[in-house]
Amino acid sequence: MLLGITEVRKGMVLKVENDLFTVIKSEFVNPGKGSAFIRTKLKSVIKGSSIERTYKAAEKLESVELERRNMTLCYTEGDNIVFMDVNDFEQIHISKDYVEDILPFMKEETAVEVSFYEGRPIGVTPPNFAILEVTYAEEGLKGDTSGTALKKVTVETGGEVNVPIFVKQGDVIKIDLRDLSYVERVNK
Numbered sequence: 001m002l003l004g005i006t007e008v009r010k011g012m013v014l015k016v017e018n019d020l021f022t023v024i025k026s027e028f029v030n031p032g033k034g035s036a037f038i039r040t041k042l043k044s045v046i047k048g049s050s051i052e053r054t055y056k057a058a059e060k061l062e063s064v065e066l067e068r069r070n071m072t073l074c075y076t077e078g079d080n081i082v083f084m085d086v087n088d089f090e091q092i093h094i095s096k097d098y099v100e101d102i103l104p105f106m107k108e109e110t111a112v113e114v115s116f117y118e119g120r121p122i123g124v125t126p127p128n129f130a131i132l133e134v135t136y137a138e139e140g141l142k143g144d145t146s147g148t149a150l151k152k153v154t155v156e157t158g159g160e161v162n163v164p165i166f167v168k169q170g171d172v173i174k175i176d177l178r179d180l181s182y183v184e185r186v187n188k
Contacts, residue, residue, distance in 0.1 A: 104159030
């Protein structure tokens, strides 16, 4: 579907130079002199790289519709992860590359949203947060309760994250999967 530049919004997926890009930022500019334009920051759906593009008012951009399906992580198999559709129980294999950075923080049966373009999986959106138990943590320094000092801990899925020094082995913590940061301790 072709769109005018005034219709471009954050979160849309556009086809640019035969690649799919998600709109990260979109700023409409209408200067006093000259024609209006839009400044965009786009992130490649497949490669993950970002680009910035400026489009003139007369240009049309191609928007694409993605099919989104709710799935759960079943298991890893070689270089792939097997996900199962929660509605029809169909299993699909998706390359680990789509979730490489967050895979160490995902348990089996984690609910995700998988995006498809023309029947092919192109992206995996995990939940925003993971709640995991700390399986290894160094002892913190006595008396330092300010919460500003950090140490690295290992969680039950094998991932490592920086946490305040008061976090100890056996604690259950909440991790923000968008930036892989510690959020808080959680009651068991």
